[in-house]
Amino acid sequence: xxxxxxxxxxxxxxxxxxxxxxxxxxxxxxxxxxxxxxxxxxxxxxxxxxxxxxxxxxxxxxxxxxxxxxxxxxxxxxxxxxxxxxxxxxxxxxxxxxxxxxxxxxxxxxxxxxxxxxxxxxxxxxxxxxxxxxxxxxxxxxxxxxxxxxxxxxxxxxxxxxxxxxxxxxxxxxxxxxxxxxxxxxxx
Amino acid sequence: xxxxxxxxxxxxxxxxxxxxxxxxxxxxxxxxxxxxxxxxxxxxxxxxxxxxxxxxxxxxxxxxxxxxxxxxxxxxxxxxxxxxxxxxxxxxxxxxxxxxxxxxxxxxxxxxxxxxxxxxxxxxxxxxxxxxxxxxxxxxxxxxxxxxxxxxxxxxxxxxxxxxxxxxxxxxxxxxxxxxxxxxxxxxxxxxxxxxxxxxxxxxxxxxxxx
Numbered sequence: 001x002x003x004x005x006x007x008x009x010x011x012x013x014x015x016x017x018x019x020x021x022x023x024x025x026x027x028x029x030x031x032x033x034x035x036x037x038x039x040x041x042x043x044x045x046x047x048x049x050x051x052x053x054x055x056x057x058x059x060x061x062x063x064x065x066x067x068x069x070x071x072x073x074x075x076x077x078x079x080x081x082x083x084x085x086x087x088x089x090x091x092x093x094x095x096x097x098x099x100x101x102x103x104x105x106x107x108x109x110x111x112x113x114x115x116x117x118x119x120x121x122x123x124x125x126x127x128x129x130x131x132x133x134x135x136x137x138x139x140x141x142x143x144x145x146x147x148x149x150x151x152x153x154x155x156x157x158x159x160x161x162x163x164x165x166x167x168x169x170x171x172x173x174x175x176x177x178x179x180x181x182x183x184x185x186x187x188x
Numbered sequence: 189x190x191x192x193x194x195x196x197x198x199x200x201x202x203x204x205x206x207x208x209x210x211x212x213x214x215x216x217x218x219x220x221x222x223x224x225x226x227x228x229x230x231x232x233x234x235x236x237x238x239x240x241x242x243x244x245x246x247x248x249x250x251x252x253x254x255x256x257x258x259x260x261x262x263x264x265x266x267x268x269x270x271x272x273x274x275x276x277x278x279x280x281x282x283x284x285x286x287x288x289x290x291x292x293x294x295x296x297x298x299x300x301x302x303x304x305x306x307x308x309x310x311x312x313x314x315x316x317x318x319x320x321x322x323x324x325x326x327x328x329x330x331x332x333x334x335x336x337x338x339x340x341x342x343x344x345x346x347x348x349x350x351x352x353x354x355x356x357x358x359x360x361x362x363x364x365x366x367x368x369x370x371x372x373x374x375x376x377x378x379x380x381x382x383x384x385x386x387x388x389x390x391x392x393x394x395x396x397x398x399x
Contacts, residue, residue, distance in 0.1 A: 077290055171382070
């Protein structure tokens with residue numbers, strides 16, 4: 001598969017939220033406001049790229065040579081959560097402006113299945129380093145784009161007349177369903 | 189008994205707390221995948237709540253979450269290896285969603301909100317209740333999606349190498365209404381969960397009206 005195709009696939013047709021169904025909790029939870037969705041999307045993108053690179057290197061240069069690949073789950077989750085913690089401290093002390101945008105969402109990412117899932121998929125699909133990078137950037141961008149579009153739709157719900165029992169999460173899920181249809185059919 | 193009932197109904201993980209939605213949506217294209225995932229979460233929840241309620245006084249507050257995640261990760265790895273050894277087909281079907289139980293918000297959520305503050309007995313009962321509640325709701329979702337999406341109901345297929353016989357039934361013979369393949373796709377997963385949630389909102393409203 002060529003790299004451009006891989007990039008488009010991971011971003012649109014095989015979108016991480018709408019097709020692989022990873023990262024649903026932040027997708028539903030933090031998409032009520034446009035600014036929140038943007039913060040979450042960018043945080044996930046950054047953390048996803050950094051943690052994918054680190055876990056990929058650890059897997060191929062530490063776990064495989066020492067024949068301890070069964071420690072994958074533990075190792076990856078440890079790397080991701082400690083990296084999120086480090087990133088949080090750095091951003092808090094050095095980049096005040098970025099902190100206003102991302103500060104609230106970074107701690108939530110430590111247990112985000114989109115990030116953890118991507119690091120696992122990188123290994124399962126047996127990518128080489130460049131493919132891994134392309135796939136990760138595509139997935140992260142896909143997450144950011146979809147959560148941003150979704151939040152702008154959800155902001156309209158405040159003025160729309162929604163059936164009583166569908167208010168809140170049910171209508172959000174049905175919107176997500178229509179978006180999933182659009183993404184898989186239209187871009188496929 | 190009261191704690192278990194509370195976990196199944198009042199604090200149902202999927203429909204009330206809305207936690208752990210990723211596996212709920214991803215592995216429910218078949219009934220079998222759904223209940224196996226439910227049981228896996230139940231097992232992990234049981235052991236983590238048990239261990240955490242024992243060691244809760246030894247863990248300092250500022251490293252609480254990393255320690256808990258490591259404990260959860262350990263049990264998930266054990267489960268992962270066990271399934272790989274005994275039911276490899278199933279291990280293949282669940283795929284990446286099995287290690288993802290580690291970051292499932294139900295498990296960590298219950299560990300923080302219940303196991304840290306309650307006695308061992310209380311935490312274990314809570315784990316059973318929440319786990320069963322999760323299993324029932326994921327089974328409901330899986331059942332509906334499989335019946336509508338492929339016109340079959342799979343009780344045992346992947347685990348047949350383990351139990352010894354297969355059980356896959358056709359629901360409606362000779363019909364051109366089913367299957368509606370939409371329900372097998374991710375879009376169908378969102379749709380079914382959204383409709384079910386609206387339905388449960390409706391029931392809740394009706395029950396509080398009659399009281």
